[in-house]
Amino acid sequence: MSEAFSRPAAGQVPVLRLGNVLPVTLPGDLHDGMAHRLRQDLSEAVVRGGVTGVVIDISGVEIVDSFLGRVLAELAAQAGLPAARTVVAGMRPAVAITLVELGLTLPGLRTAPTTEAALELLGRTAAPPRAGRGREGSP
Amino acid sequence: MPQHETGGAPGAPAHEVRDFLRRRSEQIAQRWADEPLFRTVFTVSREEAVEAGRAVVDALARVADSRRVEDPDAAGFSAVREQLARMGAARSRAGLSAAQVSSELAALLPPVDRLLVADLERERPERLRECSTALTVLMGTLRLVAMQTALSEIQALTDRQRLQLLEVATPVxxxxxxxxxxxxxxxxxxxxxxxxxxxxxxxxxxxxxxxxxxxxxxxxxxxxxxxxxxxxxxxxxxxxxxxxxxxxxxxxxxxxxxxxxxxxxxxxxxxxxxxxxxxxxxxxxxxxxxxxxxxxxxx
Amino acid sequence: MDTAAGVEARLPIRSDMDLVWVRQHVRHAAAKLGFSLVDQTKLVTAASELARNTLVHGGGGQMETAQVTTGGNGGLRLTFSDSGPGIPDLDRALSDGYTSGGGLGMGLGGARRLVHDFTVETVPGSGTSVRVTSWVSRPPRLREDV
Missing domain, CATH: 3.30.750.24 (STAS domain)
Known part of the structure; x- marks a missing residue:
C-alpha cells in the first residue's frame, strides 16, 4: 500500500490514510489538473478497499467555483458507492455564501465544521448514510 | 509670483488666469474671508479663513496650470477636496440647503472676477473676455467639485448608517x-x-x-x-x-x-x-x- | 457615467495554471480596492468561472482588469475576451443548468449573479467578450431581480 503514499509530485494533493479513513487537505488554490488527479487518486484508493470514509478539508480553500464544486460532488457520489462516505470539512463562510448565490448548494454533500468533527461524524454513523438524495445536474 | 507684465505673445487664457491667481492670491483670500462661506465656517480667527482661502486659490492655480479648467477630476483639486467637503458639511449643518450652499460657492466668483478685470484692463477686450471666461469656467468647476464631494460624503454616511442599522437589527x-x-x-x-x-x-x-x-x-x-x-x-x-x-x-x-x-x-x-x-x-x-x-x- | 482609468493589467488565459494567476490577480486587486472578504470571494469566483469559459469554450484568450469609479465609488472591471466560436444561443447559455464544457452548468449565469454589472458581446464565429464590474462599499446591493 506504499504506493498510496507515493511521493506527491509538484502540484499533487497527497492522499494519506488514517485507519479506514482517507483525510485530504486541499491547498488554497488548486488548479484543475490537480483536482482531476486527486479524484483519480482517491477513487483508486477507495477501490483498493478497506476505506470507510474520505474527509476533504477545505478550510484553506479561498474559493469554490462550479468546477471544484462538481469535483467535490463527484467525489461524494463516487465514494458513496463502495461503502465509503465523503465529508467536506471546514468550508469558509465567504465560500458558502458565494456557493449558494452561485446556485450551487451541493445537496448531496456531507459537511462538517472541522476535520475532527468529520472523523467523529464518520465514526458515529457507521450505519448506512441517511437518504442519499439525488443531486441536481449530473456530470 | 512671476511679475508677468502682459503684452507681447499672449499665452493660453488658462495660463493667464494661473498667473493672475498666483499674483493676487493674498487679495483673493482676503476677500473670500469676508464671504459667508469662509466667514461662518472658519470661526477661530480671520487668519484661519484667509489661510483656507489661500489653499483654494493655490489649488485653482494648479488646475489652471494644467489647462483642465473644465475637468472636476483635475489633479489640482485633490488638495482641497477634503477642505471643500468640510466647508459644505458645516454649511449643511447650519441648516442650508444644497442649493443655498451652491449659491454661496457661486458668490466666490464676482470678487475674483472684479480683480481680474482690473488687472487686465489694458488688454484687448477679447483677450479679457477669454480670460474672464476661463476664470468663470474654473470657478464653476470648483463649485461642481465641492458639490460632488459633499454628495459623496452624504452617500457614504447614508451607506454607513444603513449598514449599521442592518447590523443592529441582526443580533446573533x-x-x-x-x-x-x-x-x-x-x-x-x-x-x-x-x-x-x-x-x-x-x-x-x-x-x-x-x-x-x-x-x-x-x-x-x-x-x-x-x-x-x-x-x-x-x-x-x-x-x-x-x-x-x-x-x-x-x-x-x-x-x-x-x-x-x-x-x-x-x-x-x-x-x-x-x-x-x-x-x-x-x-x-x-x-x-x-x-x-x-x-x-x-x- | 463611470470613468475607467484605463487597462491596468492584461493576463493571458491559455492553460489551467493561468486560471490560478487570474484568481490571484483579481483577489489582490479587489483587496487593494477595499472589497470586503465576501465581495472579494464573489468576484474571484465569478472571474474563475468566466476565465474557465474563455479557456474551455473560447479556446483561450485574455483577461483585462481596470479600476473604475463612479460618483466617488470605486470598482473593479474585468473583461474576458476570446476569439473562439462565440455563443450561438446566449439566453440559453445564461440560464441555469446549461453546460457544454463541464461544471455544474452554472458558469455564465452563476457568474452574473456574483457581480453588479454584466454584459456579454458575442459574434458567432469570431469570439466572445464578457465584461463584469463590481463596486466597493455599495453596501448591501438592492437587486430584486434574478
Whole structure:
C-alpha cells in the first residue's frame, strides 16, 4: 500500500490514510489538473478497499467555483458507492455564501465544521448514510 | 509670483488666469474671508479663513496650470477636496440647503472676477473676455467639485448608517453551547438577508455552533424572494457543517407559502423558538432536567 | 457615467495554471480596492468561472482588469475576451443548468449573479467578450431581480 503514499509530485494533493479513513487537505488554490488527479487518486484508493470514509478539508480553500464544486460532488457520489462516505470539512463562510448565490448548494454533500468533527461524524454513523438524495445536474 | 507684465505673445487664457491667481492670491483670500462661506465656517480667527482661502486659490492655480479648467477630476483639486467637503458639511449643518450652499460657492466668483478685470484692463477686450471666461469656467468647476464631494460624503454616511442599522437589527444570540439563534424582526429584503447570512455564518464558525436557529416570528410577510433568501441561508449553514432550523412560521405565513406554491423542501421548521431550541438540544444530546417529572426524557 | 482609468493589467488565459494567476490577480486587486472578504470571494469566483469559459469554450484568450469609479465609488472591471466560436444561443447559455464544457452548468449565469454589472458581446464565429464590474462599499446591493 506504499504506493498510496507515493511521493506527491509538484502540484499533487497527497492522499494519506488514517485507519479506514482517507483525510485530504486541499491547498488554497488548486488548479484543475490537480483536482482531476486527486479524484483519480482517491477513487483508486477507495477501490483498493478497506476505506470507510474520505474527509476533504477545505478550510484553506479561498474559493469554490462550479468546477471544484462538481469535483467535490463527484467525489461524494463516487465514494458513496463502495461503502465509503465523503465529508467536506471546514468550508469558509465567504465560500458558502458565494456557493449558494452561485446556485450551487451541493445537496448531496456531507459537511462538517472541522476535520475532527468529520472523523467523529464518520465514526458515529457507521450505519448506512441517511437518504442519499439525488443531486441536481449530473456530470 | 512671476511679475508677468502682459503684452507681447499672449499665452493660453488658462495660463493667464494661473498667473493672475498666483499674483493676487493674498487679495483673493482676503476677500473670500469676508464671504459667508469662509466667514461662518472658519470661526477661530480671520487668519484661519484667509489661510483656507489661500489653499483654494493655490489649488485653482494648479488646475489652471494644467489647462483642465473644465475637468472636476483635475489633479489640482485633490488638495482641497477634503477642505471643500468640510466647508459644505458645516454649511449643511447650519441648516442650508444644497442649493443655498451652491449659491454661496457661486458668490466666490464676482470678487475674483472684479480683480481680474482690473488687472487686465489694458488688454484687448477679447483677450479679457477669454480670460474672464476661463476664470468663470474654473470657478464653476470648483463649485461642481465641492458639490460632488459633499454628495459623496452624504452617500457614504447614508451607506454607513444603513449598514449599521442592518447590523443592529441582526443580533446573533448564543442560546446554548453549540446553538446560536437570530430572531428576525421586520422586513427581510435582499440587502438585509445578505447581512443576516453573513452574520449568522460568522457566528456559527466563531462559536463552533452545530445548530443555527432562524426565528422569523417578527417577519411580517414572506414572499417568494424572502423564501429564497431563507433557503439560501439554510443551505449556506449546512455547507459549513451545521444545521439550520427555521422557527416562527406563523399560520398566515405558512398559508402564503402554500398559496405561492413555494417549497421549503428540505428546510427544517419548528413552530416556535422554544420548539426549535428543544429540537437542537435533543440532537446535541444535552440532558435537560425538567422540573416536571417525565417531561425531560423523551429522546 | 463611470470613468475607467484605463487597462491596468492584461493576463493571458491559455492553460489551467493561468486560471490560478487570474484568481490571484483579481483577489489582490479587489483587496487593494477595499472589497470586503465576501465581495472579494464573489468576484474571484465569478472571474474563475468566466476565465474557465474563455479557456474551455473560447479556446483561450485574455483577461483585462481596470479600476473604475463612479460618483466617488470605486470598482473593479474585468473583461474576458476570446476569439473562439462565440455563443450561438446566449439566453440559453445564461440560464441555469446549461453546460457544454463541464461544471455544474452554472458558469455564465452563476457568474452574473456574483457581480453588479454584466454584459456579454458575442459574434458567432469570431469570439466572445464578457465584461463584469463590481463596486466597493455599495453596501448591501438592492437587486430584486434574478
Amino acid at each position: 444570540i448564543k442560546l446554548w453551547d453549540g446553538i446560536v439563534a437570530v430572531p428576525l424582526i421586520g422586513t427581510l429584503d435582499s440587502a438585509r438577508s445578505q447581512v443576516v447570512m453573513e452574520t449568522l455564518l460568522n457566528a456559527v464558525v466563531d462559536q463552533h455552533a452545530r445548530f443555527a436557529i432562524l426565528d422569523i416570528t417578527g417577519v411580517p410577510t414572506v414572499d417568494s424572494l424572502v423564501a429564497q433568501h431563507l433557503m439560501q441561508t439554510v443551505d449556506a449553514v449546512r455547507l459549513l457543517g451545521a444545521e439550520c432550523v427555521v422557527s416562527g412560521i406563523r399560520p398566515a405565513i405558512a398559508q402564503t407559502i402554500v398559496h405561492l406554491g413555494l417549497d421549503l423542501g428540505t428546510v427544517k421548521t419548528r413552530a416556535g423558538l422554544a420548539d426549535a431550541l428543544g429540537h437542537c438540544l435533543d440532537e446535541l444530546g444535552a440532558n435537560i432536567v425538567a422540573a416536571a417529572p417525565g417531561g425531560a426524557d423523551r429522546r
